[in-house]
Amino acid sequence: MIDDYFNGNVPEKKGIKGIITGPSTIVFSSRISHFYRSKNDAILDLANSLKYEVMAIEEKVNPKYIQIDEPFLSTGLVDFKTAREAISIISESVDVPISMHVCGTLDSSFKELVKFDVDILDCEFAGNDVNLNVLRENAGLLKNKKIGFGCIDTSVNEVDSYDDVQNLIREGIAIVGSKNIIIDPDCGLRRASPDVAFEKLQLISKAVKEFS
Ligand SMILES: [Zn+2]
Structure with missing residues (x-):
């Protein structure tokens, strides 16, 4: 049965989720040489490129939604204002719902993540004993x-x-x-x-x- 899911076959009527790695995560996992004065400039430039990838996913595969993976947003390293602007550049370029995946512990970032221009905030609650309480205390946001x-x-x-x-x-x-x-x-x-x-x-x- 598992073979049914190989070779790019999509189960009938299930739809698929498009996924890209987000601009902040790509920049923070890369070595940036002196072309950029700051990582923030690189993140915004990258967002302006990634939006075309997201537009292509929307057009070619008609996904149920598109997920942007941004695990670095729970690390405390990323400037939230820049990260938010970058995600808006991408999410405003398509009509399909946008999800943002941020794994890791969210006690210091959740209040910032809820401000992002996305439809779905995707986080971990099974292998993490902090996040459920963070969600409970901040669900109103x-x-x-x-x-x-x-x-x-x-x-x-x-x-x-x-x-x-x-x-x-x-x-x-x-x-x-x-x-x-x-x-x-x-x-x-x-x-x-x-x-x-x-x-x-x-x-x-x-x-x-x-x-x-
Ligand atoms: Zn993850």
Whole structure:
């Protein structure tokens, strides 16, 4: 069955999510030579290039939404004003909903992240014992944003306990409401073997069916 998902095949009627790595994360994981006086200039220039990539994804594959991965926004290294401006440059260039994925602990960044011009804020809640409380205390700041609710621990190569995942989703729904929650894994599944990754996704699929 796992073979069905190889070779770029998209399961019928499921739709797909477009993904790019965000400008702040790319710049902060690169060595910038003296052409730029500051990383912030590079981030804004990169955003003006990445918007064409996002526009191409929207046009060519008609995704359900496009996710921008910005894990560096939880590190404390990034200037939020610049990062926010860069994300706006990208999100304003398309009509498709935009999600921003920020893994890591959010106690010092959540209040800034809710100000970004995105439709969905996607964070980790399974392999992190701080973020659920951060969400609980700041859910009122989300306004019209939905939460991408990571409910599978992607830091381990083992299948999660179904009871734990159910309980976590239940808590998430109690905080933001079932209409404002999108269930997904904490982060990418690169640490899991293909078989374990598939079982983890099956577990999410089973939980979603139960709650919908
Ligand atoms: Zn991540």
